[in-house]
Amino acid sequence: MLSKNKVLKTLFDKHAKALSAYEGLSVEELEAGINAGTMVMLGNPNHPNLEPIMIGQPARVKVNANIGTSPLTHCLDSEKNKIKACVEVGADTIMDLSISGDLDSIRRTMIASWHKPIGTVPMYAVGQQILDKDMPISSMDPEMLFKEVEKQAEQGVDYMTLHCGITRKGAQFGDDTDPKYGRVMGIVSRGGSMLARWMLDNDKENPLLVNYDRLLEICLKHNVTISLGDALRPGGGDDAGDAAQIEEAITLGQLVRRSREAGVQTMIEGPGHVRMHQIASNIQIIKQLTYNAPIYVLGPLTMDSAAGHDHIAGAIGGALGVQAGVDFLCYLTPAEHLALPNVDDVMAGVIASKIAAQAGELALGRKHAVERENAMNKARKALDWDGMTKAALDPQAVIARRAPHKDEEVCAMCGKFCAVKMLNDRRKH
Amino acid sequence: MLSKNKVLKTLFDKHAKALSAYEGLSVEELEAGINAGTMVMLGNPNHPNLEPIMIGQPARVKVNANIGTSPLTHCLDSEKNKIKACVEVGADTIMDLSISGDLDSIRRTMIASWHKPIGTVPMYAVGQQILDKDMPISSMDPEMLFKEVEKQAEQGVDYMTLHCGITRKGAQFGDDTDPKYGRVMGIVSRGGSMLARWMLDNDKENPLLVNYDRLLEICLKHNVTISLGDALRPGGGDDAGDAAQIEEAITLGQLVRRSREAGVQTMIEGPGHVRMHQIASNIQIIKQLTYNAPIYVLGPLTMDSAAGHDHIAGAIGGALGVQAGVDFLCYLTPAEHLALPNVDDVMAGVIASKIAAQAGELALGRKHAVERENAMNKARKALDWDGMTKAALDPQAVIARRAPHKDEEVCAMCGKFCAVKMLNDRRKH
Numbered sequence: 001m002l003s004k005n006k007v008l009k010t011l012f013d014k015h016a017k018a019l020s021a022y023e024g025l026s027v028e029e030l031e032a033g034i035n036a037g038t039m040v041m042l043g044n045p046n047h048p049n050l051e052p053i054m055i056g057q058p059a060r061v062k063v064n065a066n067i068g069t070s071p072l073t074h075c076l077d078s079e080k081n082k083i084k085a086c087v088e089v090g091a092d093t094i095m096d097l098s099i100s101g102d103l104d105s106i107r108r109t110m111i112a113s114w115h116k117p118i119g120t121v122p123m124y125a126v127g128q129q130i131l132d133k134d135m136p137i138s139s140m141d142p143e144m145l146f147k148e149v150e151k152q153a154e155q156g157v158d159y160m161t162l163h164c165g166i167t168r169k170g171a172q173f174g175d176d177t178d179p180k181y182g183r184v185m186g187i188v189s190r191g192g193s194m195l196a197r198w199m200l201d202n203d204k205e206n207p208l209l210v211n212y213d214r215l216l217e218i219c220l221k222h223n224v225t226i227s228l229g230d231a232l233r234p235g236g237g238d239d240a241g242d243a244a245q246i247e248e249a250i251t252l253g254q255l256v257r258r259s260r261e262a263g264v265q266t267m268i269e270g271p272g273h274v275r276m277h278q279i280a281s282n283i284q285i286i287k288q289l290t291y292n293a294p295i296y297v298l299g300p301l302t303m304d305s306a307a308g309h310d311h312i313a314g315a316i317g318g319a320l321g322v323q324a325g326v327d328f329l330c331y332l333t334p335a336e337h338l339a340l341p342n343v344d345d346v347m348a349g350v351i352a353s354k355i356a357a358q359a360g361e362l363a364l365g366r367k368h369a370v371e372r373e374n375a376m377n378k379a380r381k382a383l384d385w386d387g388m389t390k391a392a393l394d395p396q397a398v399i400a401r402r403a404p405h406k407d408e409e410v411c412a413m414c415g416k417f418c419a420v421k422m423l424n425d426r427r428k429h
Numbered sequence: 430m431l432s433k434n435k436v437l438k439t440l441f442d443k444h445a446k447a448l449s450a451y452e453g454l455s456v457e458e459l460e461a462g463i464n465a466g467t468m469v470m471l472g473n474p475n476h477p478n479l480e481p482i483m484i485g486q487p488a489r490v491k492v493n494a495n496i497g498t499s500p501l502t503h504c505l506d507s508e509k510n511k512i513k514a515c516v517e518v519g520a521d522t523i524m525d526l527s528i529s530g531d532l533d534s535i536r537r538t539m540i541a542s543w544h545k546p547i548g549t550v551p552m553y554a555v556g557q558q559i560l561d562k563d564m565p566i567s568s569m570d571p572e573m574l575f576k577e578v579e580k581q582a583e584q585g586v587d588y589m590t591l592h593c594g595i596t597r598k599g600a601q602f603g604d605d606t607d608p609k610y611g612r613v614m615g616i617v618s619r620g621g622s623m624l625a626r627w628m629l630d631n632d633k634e635n636p637l638l639v640n641y642d643r644l645l646e647i648c649l650k651h652n653v654t655i656s657l658g659d660a661l662r663p664g665g666g667d668d669a670g671d672a673a674q675i676e677e678a679i680t681l682g683q684l685v686r687r688s689r690e691a692g693v694q695t696m697i698e699g700p701g702h703v704r705m706h707q708i709a710s711n712i713q714i715i716k717q718l719t720y721n722a723p724i725y726v727l728g729p730l731t732m733d734s735a736a737g738h739d740h741i742a743g744a745i746g747g748a749l750g751v752q753a754g755v756d757f758l759c760y761l762t763p764a765e766h767l768a769l770p771n772v773d774d775v776m777a778g779v780i781a782s783k784i785a786a787q788a789g790e791l792a793l794g795r796k797h798a799v800e801r802e803n804a805m806n807k808a809r810k811a812l813d814w815d816g817m818t819k820a821a822l823d824p825q826a827v828i829a830r831r832a833p834h835k836d837e838e839v840c841a842m843c844g845k846f847c848a849v850k851m852l853n854d855r856r857k858h
Contacts, residue, residue: 071844072834099846124846131845175852184806186852193848197855235848236806237791276752276792302748302788305805307817308826312784315741316748319731323705337809338830339841355741359731362666363705376734377613377665380766388736397737401767405501412768415500416560417528417553419622420664423604423615426626 001035004263007223008034011043015052023059024367030054037256038292040265042093042117044222047156049115053092055267055328056294060368061357064119064296064330065091065350066341068098069106073340076106082346083114089350089394095119095161095330099128099190107155117158119227122148123191137194142207150218159225161269162215163192164208165251166231171196173244174232183244185235185273192231212255216262225265227296228252233272236304240274241282246289253290260291267328270297270321273304279317283324296328297321310336311345311352318353322360329353354393383409383420430464433692436652437463440472444481452488453796459483466685467721469694471522471546473651476585478544482521484696484757485723489797490786493548493725493759494520494779495770497527498535502769505535511775512543518779518823524548524590524759528557528619536584546587548656551577552620566623571636579647588654590698591644592621593637594681595660600625602673603661612673614664614702621660641684645691654694656725657681662701665733669703670711675718682719689720696757699726699750702733708746712753725757726750739765740774740781747782751789758782783822812838812849 002009012034016027019041023030033039039056055062067082069075079098086094096110096118103125111118126144130137149160166174174196176182187193195206208215219226232248234240252268259266268290274282279300286295300317301310314332322329333341333349341349361369372391379387385406389398405411410418431438441463445456448470452459462468468485484491496511498504508527515523523543527535532554540547555573559566578589595603603625605611616622624635637644648655661677663669681697688695697719703711708729715724729746730739743761751758762770762778770778790798801820808816814835818827834840839847 070842071846072837072841099844127846137851175855177856185810186849188848190843190846190848193851194846197851200855236809237802238806276748276788303784303791303822304802304809305787305820305822306784307805307821308823308830309780309784312741312744312781313788316745316785316788319705319745320749334826335830335842337840337842338827339834341842351738352741355732355735355738356745358734359705359742359745362732373666373733374613376736377667380665380733381614391734392736393732393734394737397763398767401737401764405768408501411766412501413499413764413766413770414619415528417500417556417619417623419617419619420615422566422622422626426604426629427606 001037001260001263001265002031005220005223007045007221008041008265011045011052011223012041019052019054023054025059037260037266038294040225040267040294042158042225044153044156044158044224046154046222047111047118047158051115053117057325057327058366061322061326061361062092062328063350063353063357064093064095064328065346066095066097066330067346068096069100070340071100074100076101076109078343079106080109080113081343083110085343085346086350089347090354091350093117093119097121097124099124103128107152111156119159119161120152120157121161121191122152123163123194127194136201137197138201140198145207146211146214149215153218153222153224157224159227159267161191161227161229162208163189163195163229163231164206164212164215164255165228165248166192166195166206167209167247167251168199168205170232170244170248171199173247175200183242184238187232188235189229189231189233191229195231209251212258216259216264219264220262223265225267226259227267227269228255230269230272233270233298234274236273237275240271240278245271246285249286249289256290256293267294267296270295270326271300272298274300274302274317276302276316276320279320280324283321283326287325294327295325296330297326298330299332301332307337309334311349315352315356318356319359322357323363329357351394358393381420430466430689430692430694431460434649434652436474436650437470437694440474440481440652441470448481448483452483454488466689466695467723469654469696469723471587471654473582473585473587473653475583475651476540476547476587480544482546486754486756487795490751490755490790491521491757492779492782492786493522493524493757494775495524495526495759496775497525498529499769500529503529505530505538507772508535509538509542510772512539514772514775515779518776519783520779522546522548526550526553528553532557536581540585548588548590549581549586550590550620551581552592552623556623565630566626567630569627574636575640575643578644582647582651582653586653588656588696590620590656590658591637592618592624592658592660593635593641593644593684594657594677595621595624595635596638596676596680597628597634599661599673599677600628602676604629612671613667616661617664618658618660618662620658624660638680641687645688645693648693649691652694654696655688656696656698657684659698659701662699662727663703665702666704669700669707674700675714678715678718685719685722696723696725699724699755700729701727703729703731703746705731705745705749708749709753712750712755716754723756724754725759726755727759728761730761736766738763740778744781744785747785748788751786752792758786780823787822810849
């Protein structure tokens, strides 16, 4: 990989030492991961003041926050505040999923104000040009898509979701309504549904698949990492692991091979709605079919009925996913399925994903995760509130909760009934 | 069990039909579960207007909310509002864990205003009488404990946490500070720490264990279910499954046998802080050692560093716990380890536990859980917002999120980019 992708090589040489220190892995281990394609280094040199990151276990599991406008809720200031919230709460990446307003200007603003990697879904900008004119998506000229990818790569987008793996056959699987074999939820990917509709209406193959080499050429030039979208991810627990999902994963695996040949980094996007007992097998089969490329999941959502609290249903799945090999968690917020997330939702979503990552990495015995717990427990046993605050995944939450009683030795739940104090005091006397 | 416990038999005969309908299990199945001790029916006839419930899979997994005063946060009105919140959000039981104020009066108020089962920890009332006088817990006369249990049974408490299983040896295990073998967090159970201190200071055995027959006699009279407390539950992930926890579980198992002989219903309280990869084994060994008595867990908390968000860390563990056999979830709120929960925390805690239960029961294929998902997905695919609201675990959250855009066909996240609509419209045309 590094020998074929000069832009990546230059970037890696510049940042390898810092990344090695942060990840607790040697430079050689990072290099080997990148070369094998089991790790990617997100970073487009066109992104000013960029701090690249590594994705791919045993590098730390990362958390992405989706932000951006929508037709019914569109306010650039609010999106800027979401970026600030992402900085405060420690998201690793953001994706600009805007679909309303001047998308170029919004994207430029976001790239300029966010110094870690940023991702996009170029299909949205193309979709907007068509849907805003009340034209059918079937009228899309595929040329628009490639131009959009090229433009965004030049703007400094570090990774792009490209739904290259949904085939015409896959679109039929996904849209199949046969009650015996078809899907319960059909196609729930925004970008994927547009491409599916285009293919079905025009009876043509996916242009991103047909002209994949063209994408590779653009992405290689700027070290844009291709996040191979899962247009056919299950949108309900019943659809997990079905023919539509797996047929797409097989195609994605073949695209991973072609990307590696070309020196272009790829990640695989994963489910979606998957019940607990199927998460490990679902993640493992995707990993196998896609040659252990880093996997980037939305959830997985362990149930469909938690609307209003999908960050929790997703944290359960995310934790199980990390334990099964997931490398990168896309957050879900309490607004999912219902509305555009606000600033509070963004914070809740990032924290929930960080909790999922920590739970999963603890189960895997990752050093940085275990060290955090050790620090917390040492402080907790000593009733050392500053120590607990520092060790907590969300120090601000601890400070806020403690505020009314911050000078007390014990907490306001138990007061003098504190169990830790009960035994500590015995030893003191 | 039913032949030995006449109070239970009378109560069961009265409610069996309604419980059978609610649980989707035949009266004979419930009866068999109660007789085997793998199910308990919570209900003390002294509790006015009581609606008893069943605990024990395959009965639905239930959710408990801990409420009650503490020395630093003490307001009866606020506790009453928490009860209303529990009704609104659908908790199955509450526990009054008050440790400050006029405990008898608080308890009577709670019993009168909550019609599903209510639990307590009688040790708290005894502890209060001693600690409020600045006396050491070692001065406790065990007689106080038995009198308190008797009084609360007469008041109508349906189940009581009694830490009968912590032995003098267990207290030593729990308080062991040897860095090679001792615990990281020691003893974190409020009631358990008082009994441990009493035993260690007085060099005597646990009076609740020594005089267990006396407890059985009181509980049999009013069908009080004994919730055998886990005084030695792990308070940090490192302590899970250690000698202290397992030695106590063995004792609890023997007490389960004695209870069954006497016709007294028992549940087992479980961890606590347990990392994901140890949850299934931890739950399974407790189930085995305690002869498949219903297990009632606090969490399990999959990490120690999620302070401020322990309801999420606990939902991950609760879901895995249910999948491994947990019957009854005690909620954790965002306030855990930091402060007394407020009304919002209570609601967040109940919802998180209900999500955990649904995730776990879905993984087990439970009919009622699957039916909810089917209803949600049918409505979601049809963009039927009323149907989604009805099927959601928290309908109020859906209504609140939808309010600003409630007349739109689609939601405010995607607007006209709605993937479901993209394919549905194709079929319409």
